[in-house]
Amino acid sequence: MSQLQPPDTLDEMRALLRHLPGPDLEAGTAVRERDRQLTKPPGSLGRLEDLTEWMAVWQGKAPPQLRRPRVAVFAGNHGVAVAQGVSAYPVAVTAQMVQNFVAGGAAVNQLCQVADSDLRVYELDLDRPTADFTIAPAMTEADCARAMAYGMMAVEPGLDLLCLGEMGIGNTTSGAALATALFGGDPADWVGPGTGVDAAGVRRKAEVVAQGLAVHRAALTDPFEILRHFGGLELAAIVGAVLAARMARIPVLLDGYTCTAAAAVLWAADRHALDHCQIAHVSAEPGHRRLLDKLGRTALLDLGMRLGEGSGAALAIGLVRGALACHEGMATFAQAGVSNKD
Numbered sequence: 001m002s003q004l005q006p007p008d009t010l011d012e013m014r015a016l017l018r019h020l021p022g023p024d025l026e027a028g029t030a031v032r033e034r035d036r037q038l039t040k041p042p043g044s045l046g047r048l049e050d051l052t053e054w055m056a057v058w059q060g061k062a063p064p065q066l067r068r069p070r071v072a073v074f075a076g077n078h079g080v081a082v083a084q085g086v087s088a089y090p091v092a093v094t095a096q097m098v099q100n101f102v103a104g105g106a107a108v109n110q111l112c113q114v115a116d117s118d119l120r121v122y123e124l125d126l127d128r129p130t131a132d133f134t135i136a137p138a139m140t141e142a143d144c145a146r147a148m149a150y151g152m153m154a155v156e157p158g159l160d161l162l163c164l165g166e167m168g169i170g171n172t173t174s175g176a177a178l179a180t181a182l183f184g185g186d187p188a189d190w191v192g193p194g195t196g197v198d199a200a201g202v203r204r205k206a207e208v209v210a211q212g213l214a215v216h217r218a219a220l221t222d223p224f225e226i227l228r229h230f231g232g233l234e235l236a237a238i239v240g241a242v243l244a245a246r247m248a249r250i251p252v253l254l255d256g257y258t259c260t261a262a263a264a265v266l267w268a269a270d271r272h273a274l275d276h277c278q279i280a281h282v283s284a285e286p287g288h289r290r291l292l293d294k295l296g297r298t299a300l301l302d303l304g305m306r307l308g309e310g311s312g313a314a315l316a317i318g319l320v321r322g323a324l325a326c327h328e329g330m331a332t333f334a335q336a337g338v339s340n341k342d
């Protein structure tokens with residue numbers, strides 16, 4: 001399959017939503033048919049059964065396969081972190097952590113190794129942070145579209161599972177601004193400690209989000225404009241990657257709060273745009289549960305993690321592996337000579 005030629009304007013990105021492939025229902029039927037014959041009471045593998053069917057319908061393949069998983073981590077810097085001090089860490093940590101990913105020293109490196117997954121790290125102009133969104137839109141239209149296109153190009157056809165993660169000091173504030181603009185409510189409902197700011201810091205984050213919303217309210221005409229005003233380059237890249245994965249029939253695992261907030265831009269534009277995605281884990285960042293409620297989703301894992309960098313998504317690859325191994329490797333009642341219920 002040839003790789004998608006990425007669009008270079010936001011209008012072309014919007015237009016892509018009209019051409020999203022749907023689920024392969026035949027593959028789903030084939031999976032359910034085999035599942036009924038496996039040596040277990042129906043439904044007894046719970047969400048593992050749903051995961052197998054989900055992989056099949058979005059790959060368009062029964063049985064689904066998991067030979068080439070990839071974790072893609074996008075990194076970007078945020079003007080709001082530079083100007084407003086909304087993180088517990090300095091902005092320089094974004095680039096330093098990218099070096100750490102490359103050197104193999106981060107949590108996501110270990111989790112990818114355990115999951116037998118490829119890991120790719122993409123930096124987006126780390127020395128050119130977005131604008132401080134309390135003053136100006138975070139990105140120009142051209143920068144936002146370019147970052148989305150970059151994320152799209154990271155999606156290589158032939159992958160059979162794509163895990164998405166981010167690295168960007170200050171991006172929980174960006175995620176909270178996206179969530180407030182997309183779903184409404186009080187900014188205080190959507191902010192949290194992030195990397196570990198104290199209660200006063202969390203209040204400050206809520207004020208920063210409120211200020212951004214007040215300044216830009218009239219310009220927030222659709223979800224892509226919300227992304228352009230409050231997102232970061234790495235978050236726009238995630239939006240692009242989610243879209244490109246859908247086009248290439250690659251199921252997606254989304255990581256924590258910030259990653260889900262970015263992907264929610266697509267959900268706000270089209271209620272089915274995230275059907276090929278699972279939320280790998282629910283972050284300790286309090287807004288994440290609220291966000292999952294809005295999206296009508298339950299995460300696969302709930303481990304109190306709040307690291308980002310794709311760590312929860314990398315960990316969840318093991319669940320998909322387990323689901324697919326049972327589906328493919330288990331004996332049927334007939335093969336094993338086990339009596340089925342009448």
Ligand SMILES: O=C(O)c1ccc[n+]([C@@H]2O[C@H](COP(=O)([O-])O)[C@@H](O)[C@H]2O)c1
Binds near residue numbers: 170197257258306
């Ligand atoms: O996505 C999450 O659930 C999450 C929760 C807390 C922190 N993070 C990570 O921490 C950074 C953002 O936190 P902060 O405090 O700088 O906004 C960014 O690099 C994220 O990967 C991520």
Ligand SMILES: Cc1cc2nc[nH]c2cc1C
Binds near residue numbers: 195
């Ligand atoms: C050290 C550190 C590691 C991270 N990984 C993802 N976000 C992060 C933020 C910090 C501060």
